[in-house]
Amino acid sequence: MGIDLRRLADTAFWVYTAGATTSLALAVYAFVNHGGFPSVSGSREWGLSTWEIAVFVMALTLIFGLFFTVPLLRKANLEQAKLTDHAAKLEVEVVTDPLTGLYNRRYFERALGEYIREFSRIKAPLALLTLDLDHFKSVNDTYGHDVGDIVLKELAKRLQQLTREHDIVARTGGEEFCIVAPFSREDQIRPFAERVCRMIAEMRVDVGQVILRPTVSIGVAATSDGIANAAQLLKVSDERLYEAKDKGRNRVVF
Template structure:
């Protein structure tokens, strides 16, 4: 298990404080012994030793103070600054998106963002996150055997399925994630500030949520599943290459039997 730098610094800080506490406790015990010792030479020797202990305690506390001021606080402040930048960038992206024509960027069936919005937003996120050196995840989802739904129950039912999946995705994603319908039964989610491990867990929760949904068609209760392809941006590839890499993982999920996540 690897610790974050701030966690490691905190453990060192606590260790130094505990060491100072133990030395102080030992000095207190020695002081009690001096009070009951009648031998003058022995008392002087203990007092000299006590002075050394108190000096060591002072050094440990000074070390803890120095470490806290010059190592722990800058780390905490740096993390707070990065979070502030992320929030400001999200607000900026949201404000700019509102200036674009809503109809041109929205999928008419599901009310989600469409492929045009997705392409623009993905490029913009990569540009911004290259600057702040944070990860960007991408999730491509495709409903399994969706053609059979349309062929068996009609396109009206198929549309209900797409709207239900869209609602599920909107309900499970964060406010700064980009959630879009790319076309047909294919969806995409851009997940900023999410590494490979978090992205895999997130995608698995979405896959299970879709699999647990039910869409009513008359007296028939439809169950659907989705295959998911994942990729985390390597900070070098273009938006198109990034998308293609996630799309290849989607096809691998289909090849392995569907209703699964591949990364």
């Protein structure tokens, strides 16, 4: 069983505090009851022994504090800082896709549900874009999964550049991504989705032996369609995504 460094440091601090308080109390007692500080050459009859005890306790407390309490507190604080930093990293990892650095599906589904509930309450528009890389399986089969990973990471960077700070961008599957675009009216989301599709088609991914030119198909659904829950919004955007695939890919369906 490991030592609880924080508890040990707290105990040492209270011991140090008790020692300092005791030595101070003894010094005050000697001073008040015997008429001042003791004389170096004077008699020891008026309670010099009490003063000596106070000085001894004070010295012992000082040594204990300097050589044990302070280093222990510093070590405990450093250990606490490391634990806090580790906890923060774990919290990020829980909601982050390790390959692309985008949000993962777990976070996306939770956030989408919360967004829709709140936006329905305040009657504000919200749109969902579901994107899927075209012919991505052939990339993996022809060039290997390492090359496929490069394409996914480059796509993730492009999506982060194209979206706003309060948009949610997530990797929700192997080659599938979603964007939640709050406060987006139909006249805003249409040109945005088309710009995303066009900008991705303009990408050039240099993987050494060849330059790949990925494209995406996009399905768009919005609360302005009368959709009031996350499951239905996802279903509609998926249906429109597959419609974009059926119509020839590298396009947007609203």
